[in-house]
Amino acid sequence: MSPLVQLAAEEAENPLIPPIPELVIGLIAFVIVFGFLAKKLLPNINKVLEERREAIEGGIEKAEAAQTEAQSVLEQYKAQLAEARHEAARLRQEAQEQGAALIAEMRAEGQRQREEIVAAGHAQIEADRKAAAGALRQDVGKLATDLAGKLVGESLEDHARQSRVIDRFLDELEEKAEATR
Amino acid sequence: MSADPTQTLAFDTSCHLFDGCGFPAPGLHSFLFQPLWGDADSNLYFNKTMLLALLGSIIIVGFFWAAFAKPKVVPGKLQLVAEAGYDFVRRGVVYETIGKKEGEKYVPLVVSLFFFVWMMNLWSIIPVAAFPVTAIISYPAVLAGIVYVLWVSLTFKKHGFVGAFKNFTGYDKTLGPVLPLSMTIEFFSNLLVRPFTHAVRLFANMFAGHTLLLLFTIASWYMLNGIGIAYSGVSFVMVIVMTAFELFIQAVQAYVFVLLTCSYIQGALAEHH
Numbered sequence: 001m002s003p004l005v006q007l008a009a010e011e012a013e014n015p016l017i018p019p020i021p022e023l024v025i026g027l028i029a030f031v032i033v034f035g036f037l038a039k040k041l042l043p044n045i046n047k048v049l050e051e052r053r054e055a056i057e058g059g060i061e062k063a064e065a066a067q068t069e070a071q072s073v074l075e076q077y078k079a080q081l082a083e084a085r086h087e088a089a090r091l092r093q094e095a096q097e098q099g100a101a102l103i104a105e106m107r108a109e110g111q112r113q114r115e116e117i118v119a120a121g122h123a124q125i126e127a128d129r130k131a132a133a134g135a136l137r138q139d140v141g142k143l144a145t146d147l148a149g150k151l152v153g154e155s156l157e158d159h160a161r162q163s164r165v166i167d168r169f170l171d172e173l174e175e176k177a178e179a180t181r
Numbered sequence: 182m183s184a185d186p187t188q189t190l191a192f193d194t195s196c197h198l199f200d201g202c203g204f205p206a207p208g209l210h211s212f213l214f215q216p217l218w219g220d221a222d223s224n225l226y227f228n229k230t231m232l233l234a235l236l237g238s239i240i241i242v243g244f245f246w247a248a249f250a251k252p253k254v255v256p257g258k259l260q261l262v263a264e265a266g267y268d269f270v271r272r273g274v275v276y277e278t279i280g281k282k283e284g285e286k287y288v289p290l291v292v293s294l295f296f297f298v299w300m301m302n303l304w305s306i307i308p309v310a311a312f313p314v315t316a317i318i319s320y321p322a323v324l325a326g327i328v329y330v331l332w333v334s335l336t337f338k339k340h341g342f343v344g345a346f347k348n349f350t351g352y353d354k355t356l357g358p359v360l361p362l363s364m365t366i367e368f369f370s371n372l373l374v375r376p377f378t379h380a381v382r383l384f385a386n387m388f389a390g391h392t393l394l395l396l397f398t399i400a401s402w403y404m405l406n407g408i409g410i411a412y413s414g415v416s417f418v419m420v421i422v423m424t425a426f427e428l429f430i431q432a433v434q435a436y437v438f439v440l441l442t443c444s445y446i447q448g449a450l451a452e453h454h
Contacts, residue, residue, distance in 0.1 A: 015209055015318060015388065016381065020224050022319030025231040029238040030324060033297045036242040038289035041249040045260075045267060048252035055254055 141166040192399045197406035204403055207395035212316060212388070233314045237300040245296075270295045270439065278443035279450065287446055290331070294324060295439040298383065302431035305391055306424050313387040313431070318380065321438075325380035328442045333372075335449040348449070379441055386434050390427045397423055 145162055192211075196202040219226030248263030256264060270292045275284040301320060305313035315321050336345040346352075351367035353360070397419040404413035 015212060016384075018319035018322045019317070020319075021226060022230060022234075022317055023323050025234055026320040026323040027327075029234040030293070030297050030327070032235075032238040033241050034290065034293040037245060037293045037296075041242075041245045042267070042289050042292065045249045045252050045264065048254055049264070052254045 137170055141170065144169070192395070192402075194402065196403065198404045198409040199406050205399055207392050207399060211392070211395055229312065230314050230317050230320075233304050233310055233312065234301065234320060237304060237314065238297070241296050241300050266296070267292055274436070274439050274443055278440065279447045283450055284443070284446075287443070291439050291442060294328075294442060295435050298324065298438050299432060299435035302387055302434060303428075305387065305394070305431060306427055313391050315383050315434075316387040316391050318384045321380040321383040324438070325376050325383075328379065328445060329376040332445040332449040335446065339450055348451075375445070379438070379445075382441075383434050383438050386430060390423075390430055394420065394423050394427060 141163075145166060192205040192207070196205055214228040214230060215221065216226035216228045217232065221228075245263060248259045252260055271288050274295070275288050275291050278284070279287060298315060298321075301314035304310045305316075336348050339345075340348050349368055349371050350364035351371075352364060356363050397416050400416040401413050401420055404410065404416060
């Protein structure tokens with residue numbers, strides 16, 4: 001009989017009955033593991049995992065912030081561009097309107113000046129005509145009296161009489177002219 | 182104790198097939214060790230399983246110390262591996278069963294349990310050690326005991342005395358006349374059988390695994406004589422296959438052990454049983 005078989009025969013113990021010293025050592029061994037892991041190592045790694053999570057999330061947040069900023073800048077530029085286009089269109093319209101108004105004003109002014117000139121011309125002509133008529137009347141009177149004087153041989157020196165006669169004559173002439181017209 | 186103190190292997194190596202000696206089959210004696218120090222008759226001794234248990238603890242702490250003592254936000258290789266293991270237990274076991282909010286408190290315990298059990302199982306296929314520490318009932322028993330004390334006290338703390346009693350017995354009015362029977366069965370099942378099965382499940386798996394490995398290893402050696410050599414080869418292939426299988430079972434048993442732990446804690450914290 002080998003020593004081991006002999007041992008087995010002596011120690012026909014129930015393998016489900018736990019030997020006390022092994023229980024104690026098992027407890028100690030587990031407490032060592034649990035103590036180190038729970039008190040130091042796992043809190044350590046948890047802290048780092050948290051830091052890593054924050055770092056990753058921070059990176060994502062940064063990227064998101066940059067994107068939103070770029071988006072807002074783009075929108076701002078677009079708005080500015082649209083505004084500039086709008087302004088240009090407005091200025092063009094205004095210039096057109098001003099131009100049209102200016103042309104109309106100039107046209108009116110021209111018309112007015114033309115009318116003024118025409119009116120002044122008319123007045124001048126009338127005045128000239130009147131002056132000419134006056135001068136003509138005097139000359140015609142003088143010539144007529146001279147002629148009459150020569151014809152009747154009598155100088156019609158009396159100015160007042162002379163003038164009255166002439167005027168009457170001329171008036172008659174005018175009346176005739178009016179009547180024949 | 183009459184065992185040969187020079188005997189360090191698990192079986193008598195002088196015996197071969199056709200030598201006229203019997204097959205040195207593995208048995209309960211394969212799980213008994215002469216003390217390295219002290220006297221086996223007293224309760225003051227130190228043997229191989231104790232050495233392996235303490236050594237295993239040191240290995241786990243050493244591994245996690247190397248990985249997590251100075252952790253970096255951008256992890257190195259070792260930290261990455263340790264983080265993967267830690268995350269697996271934390272997310273895959275604790276958060277899945279207890280939930281993130283309530284489970285967070287128990288993560289250190291469950292992580293320690295998982296790696297402790299796994300390491301103790303792993304000794305089975307580590308050369309020279311070649312013995313699963315958890316195949317000695319004391320080690321699973323002490324772990325199951327810790328879990329038992331935890332979940333029972335949690336139940337009392339959470340539900341009070343009457344509530345805890347209802348929790349243990351699965352009190353449910355809709356069961357009607359079956360209720361007393363159901364309560365009795367549940368009471369025994371939860372309070373008395375549960376810690377036993379929790380420990381024995383791990384113990385028996387490791388015990389059986391080690392016995393199988395021993396059987397094929399001893400057979401490989403025993404048949405290494407004459408025509409037996411052919412059979413010895415087959416047996417040795419089985420040793421390799423069973424070693425690979427044990428590697429798988431060791432991880433699975435560690436996983437099952439912590440999964441049950443979480444399930445018990447979850448049951449203690451649950452509003453209704």
